[in-house]
Amino acid sequence: MPELRNFTLNFGPQHPAAHGVLRMVLELDGEVVVRADPHIGLLHRATEKLAETRTWIQSVPYMDRLDYMSMMCNEHAYCMAIERLLQIEVPIRAQYIRVMFDEITRILNHLLWVGCHGLDVGAMTMVLYAFREREDLVDAYEAVSGARMHAAYYRPGGVYRDLPDRMSQYQESKWKSAAQIRPFNAARSGSLLDFLDDFVSRFPKLLDEYETLLTDNRIWKQRLVDVGIVTPERALQRGFSGPMLRGSGIAWDLRKKQPYEVYDRLDFDIPVGVTGDSYDRYLVRMEEMRQSNRIVKQCIDWLRQNPGPVMSDNHKVAPPDREAMKSNMEELIHHFKLCTEGIHVPEGEVYSGVEHPKGEFGVYLVSDGANKPYRLKIRAPGYVHLSAMNEMARGHMLADVVTIIGSQDIVFGEIDR
Amino acid sequence: MSATLEALCQNLQEHLGDRLKSIKVALGEVTIEVAVPDYLHVMQTLRDQPELAFDELVDLCGVDYSTYGHEPGEGPRFAAVTHLLSVATNRRLRVRCFASADDFPAVPSVTAIWNSADWFEREAFDLYGIVFPGHEDLRRILTDYGFIGHPFRKDFPISGHVEMRYDPEQQRVIYQPVTIEPREITPRIVREATYGDADNA
Numbered sequence: 001m002p003e004l005r006n007f008t009l010n011f012g013p014q015h016p017a018a019h020g021v022l023r024m025v026l027e028l029d030g031e032v033v034v035r036a037d038p039h040i041g042l043l044h045r046a047t048e049k050l051a052e053t054r055t056w057i058q059s060v061p062y063m064d065r066l067d068y069m070s071m072m073c074n075e076h077a078y079c080m081a082i083e084r085l086l087q088i089e090v091p092i093r094a095q096y097i098r099v100m101f102d103e104i105t106r107i108l109n110h111l112l113w114v115g116c117h118g119l120d121v122g123a124m125t126m127v128l129y130a131f132r133e134r135e136d137l138v139d140a141y142e143a144v145s146g147a148r149m150h151a152a153y154y155r156p157g158g159v160y161r162d163l164p165d166r167m168s169q170y171q172e173s174k175w176k177s178a179a180q181i182r183p184f185n186a187a188r189s190g191s192l193l194d195f196l197d198d199f200v201s202r203f204p205k206l207l208d209e210y211e212t213l214l215t216d217n218r219i220w221k222q223r224l225v226d227v228g229i230v231t232p233e234r235a236l237q238r239g240f241s242g243p244m245l246r247g248s249g250i251a252w253d254l255r256k257k258q259p260y261e262v263y264d265r266l267d268f269d270i271p272v273g274v275t276g277d278s279y280d281r282y283l284v285r286m287e288e289m290r291q292s293n294r295i296v297k298q299c300i301d302w303l304r305q306n307p308g309p310v311m312s313d314n315h316k317v318a319p320p321d322r323e324a325m326k327s328n329m330e331e332l333i334h335h336f337k338l339c340t341e342g343i344h345v346p347e348g349e350v351y352s353g354v355e356h357p358k359g360e361f362g363v364y365l366v367s368d369g370a371n372k373p374y375r376l377k378i379r380a381p382g383y384v385h386l387s388a389m390n391e392m393a394r395g396h397m398l399a400d401v402v403t404i405i406g407s408q409d410i411v412f413g414e415i416d417r
Numbered sequence: 418m419s420a421t422l423e424a425l426c427q428n429l430q431e432h433l434g435d436r437l438k439s440i441k442v443a444l445g446e447v448t449i450e451v452a453v454p455d456y457l458h459v460m461q462t463l464r465d466q467p468e469l470a471f472d473e474l475v476d477l478c479g480v481d482y483s484t485y486g487h488e489p490g491e492g493p494r495f496a497a498v499t500h501l502l503s504v505a506t507n508r509r510l511r512v513r514c515f516a517s518a519d520d521f522p523a524v525p526s527v528t529a530i531w532n533s534a535d536w537f538e539r540e541a542f543d544l545y546g547i548v549f550p551g552h553e554d555l556r557r558i559l560t561d562y563g564f565i566g567h568p569f570r571k572d573f574p575i576s577g578h579v580e581m582r583y584d585p586e587q588q589r590v591i592y593q594p595v596t597i598e599p600r601e602i603t604p605r606i607v608r609e610a611t612y613g614d615a616d617n618a
Contacts, residue, residue, distance in 0.1 A: 237532045250504065258507065350444050366480060368486040
């Protein structure tokens with residue numbers, strides 16, 4: 001009888017289902033995974049070390065590039081950490097704007113996730129639908145910050161500027177006549193809030209559409225149900241958070257349990273899974289999009305009625321407005337100091353975590369009183385989830401590894417940092 | 418100090434007592450400091466004691482204190498900082514453990530208490546060179562295969578020591594010393610305690 005040996009397979013880093021640059025060494029017994037050893041760091045940029053050499057505000061755009069699928073949530077954790085060290089209050093309107101964009105970001109992230117997860121396991125259509133809706137939301141990003149992805153919109157002390165009164169519109173061209181672009185511009189005639197209002201009224205129907213494609217789909221269920229089961233005890237032991245923890249049946253959500261900004265004033269529910277398999281995590285994320293939609297709607301209604309400042313008036317932290325700077329000596333000095341030397345953050349250390357679409361995204365900041373962070377540690381949810389890959393994939397078939405990667409919702413910008 | 422933080426401090430004093438080197442409350446967060454010999458026992462108590470019940474390890478990272486503040490160079494250099502979360506009682510705690518030796522920093526591994534510490538300890542080893550005795554698979558994780566040095570230490574330059582390029586003569590990728598000059602656009606400034614204090618001027 002010939003000697004039987006396990007087969008070692010190199011998965012990635014250029015595999016389309018590896019979600020970026022995951023390299024995984026899989027030890028296979030036939031088609032069953034015996035051991036999975038993820039090799040990460042192929043996208044390591046030393047963001048945390050770079051931040052030590054830059055002023056506090058200069059690192060905000062780096063945060064966008066961590067989890068590049070949920071940009072504003074990353075900024076949120078970082079700005080909140082600085083604000084807590086400085087002990088400053090953020091204007092209430094800015095808090096609502098942040099919450100609104102956090103939830104828009106959550107929808108953006110989950111849409112991309114459901115599209116790509118669909119692609120991974122063979123549901124080609126989903127990605128087309130998901131990107132159709134993402135388009136509207138990245139337009140909202142563009143309207144407030146000028147950038148469709150890397151917004152750098154949240155700043156220590158508030159947000160960069162107030163919501164715009166008008167949306168950019170499609171222009172007539174030699175390919176598209178005025179009559180053809182009219183329907184595209186229908187929702188764009190008003191302000192950003194009108195545009196988002198139109199979106200949130202459409203979105204629940206669209207979600208129903210996605211669910212008709214997937215939720216009861218036989219192939220989808222065959223690929224997801226009972227794949228990558230994590231019990232609640234193991235989920236805690238492995239440090240899970242966000243939808244991965246909730247999929248295992250633990251009702252833990254920082255927005256409810258340790259509310260930040262104005263989440264305690266808003267009405268929303270936390271979906272929880274039962275079995276802790278990939279299918280439950282799918283259901284949790286789909287429901288989260290509906291809840292996010294509800295939150296966005298409540299924020300829109302509040303923001304319409306309550307104008308006000310969106311940036312702290314503490315000029316040791318936030319720059320004064322242009323007009324004051326040009327006419328007033330004190331403001332000019334503040335502006336000069338802020339733009340050359342930057343903020344000085346008092347000595348101390350702080351950990352601020354936000355409920356990021358992927359889980360708990362935390363920023364641990366150590367300041368020694370300088371104009372630069374002494375140490376910045378980014379606690380990325382995907383890093384923790386991927387570290388459980390060996391445990392989750394063991395005993396499954398090779399094809400299920402792709403499902404598990406998909407259901408972990410990993411992005412290498414944040415894992416490799 | 419809020420009531421929950423006070424209760425947490427009391428519980429910590431009660432169950433850990435003289436094993437705590439210090440306990441500090443700042444900015445709504447509790448930080449305890451533990452010495453290396455007590456570290457594992459303290460961590461085990463923090464998880465298993467029902468009144469503490471820190472069932473999740475959220476984060477573990479290395480910190481290099483060698484250039485901290487005005488007068489750097491005092492005290493031990495490396496520390497492992499752990500962030501714990503109790504899902505059961507909804508509380509957080511930060512634990513700091515300074516490694517005893519600067520030339521061979523070591524902190525016991527907590528992977529057996531919380532499995533999630535696995536990759537965090539590998540990362541702290543990779544970036545700071547802190548060794549975690551008891552960790553079963555302490556390999557580098559974020560840096561390149563065959564990387565030399567511990568890049569997040571304060572004496573490691575931001576540009577690194579080597580750069581990689583394709584050499585057309587040898588027709589392969591080679592490493593060579595970095596060719597870019599280090600530069601600092603905004604200098605690092607720590608203001609003295611009385612800065613801008615008109616009364617003491």
